[in-house]
Amino acid sequence: MTKPEFNKDIIKLKSISKTIEQITTKLKHDVGKVLKRRGAVVGISGGIDSSVTLAIAVKAFGAKNVLGVMLPEKDSNDDSKEFALKLAEKFGVEVLEENISGALEGFECYTRRDEAVKRIIPKFNPAKDKMKIGIPEAFINSNLPPVFFVTVVFEDGSEQSERLPMNEYLQIVAASNFKQRSRMTMLYYHAEARHYAVIGTPNKHEVQQGFFVKFGDGGADVMPIGNLYKTQVYELARELGIPNEIIERTPTTDTYTAEQTQEEFFYQMPFEMMDLLWYGWENNYSAAEVAKVLAKEEVEVEKIYKNFDRKRKTTEYLRLPPIHNY
Helix, strand or coil: CCCCCCCCCCCCCCCHHHHHHHHHHHHHHHHHHHCCCCCEEEECCCCHHHHHHHHHHHHHHCHHHEEEEECCCCCCCHHHHHHHHHHHHHHCCEEEECCCHHHHHHCCHHHHHHHHHHHHCCCCCCCCCEEEEECCHHHHHCCCCCCCEEEEECCCCCEEEEECCHHHHHHHHHHHHHHHHHHHHHHHHHHHHHCCEEECCCCHHHHHHCCCCCCCCCCCCECCCCCCCHHHHHHHHHHHCCCHHHHCCCCECCCCCCCCEHHHHHHCCCHHHHHHHHHHHHCCCCHHHHHHHHCCCHHHHHHHHHHHHHHHHHCHHHHCCCCCCC
């Protein structure tokens, strides 16, 4: 079969309603027939991915068999709860709030993270200042592995950014990952108490680029949107009737105290552009073909392709199941 010419509409869904029907049918089969569970638990944050996942679960099992769980902690954005409640009301599902701050305090999540930040920026005062880590956008156009920086936003509004040494980077990430793993644990509590399945919310980029925590938000029984590009998730959202406030909301990490988009933290480019570049890369379109359509230099696309390849290879261990010694 001849490969279609690369174009800006190449990943648009041919039939959004049919795609929803296919995902819903498979989800219903996987949960009911394979896992033999009678309903679904979805962690909801007011973000687009969890919203679409919840809406699909409702179509598959009915609102009375779906539980939405809000999982805030002390660093969470207050807007997340507001949007999550609007979502639950829209689709008529039961919703619970489980604040995981106490569990994170017990794990010393905040203390371990802040200790690492203070070693790099000694003036950082966790009680007053805010922090985040991320990759500067410039690294997407280099042939070098991405390097993370830590940024502290001081109480007076001034900022200081410093390159993160490996030890401090690892400690901050390891401590922050307590958040996703604590949320996963709570979701499984409610799923097991009701004989439900945990429905994961990661999209294609999160799965393939490794933007998830192993046994955290990567811990789920089924991932119904795990093969969808971000722009396709938005296509489904509009068809499913997700509230406009959620559709128009900028995707954030909601992990660190300072405000930060997913683009700033990890992806380094807008989703609309990234989707097309990733499609071109994984479907073996040449850098020249893609560059022409996207009005980029061929060398720039080649560097982005190398960046994609590096990300998938270095995060492969996240996607591996436990290795059995036999």
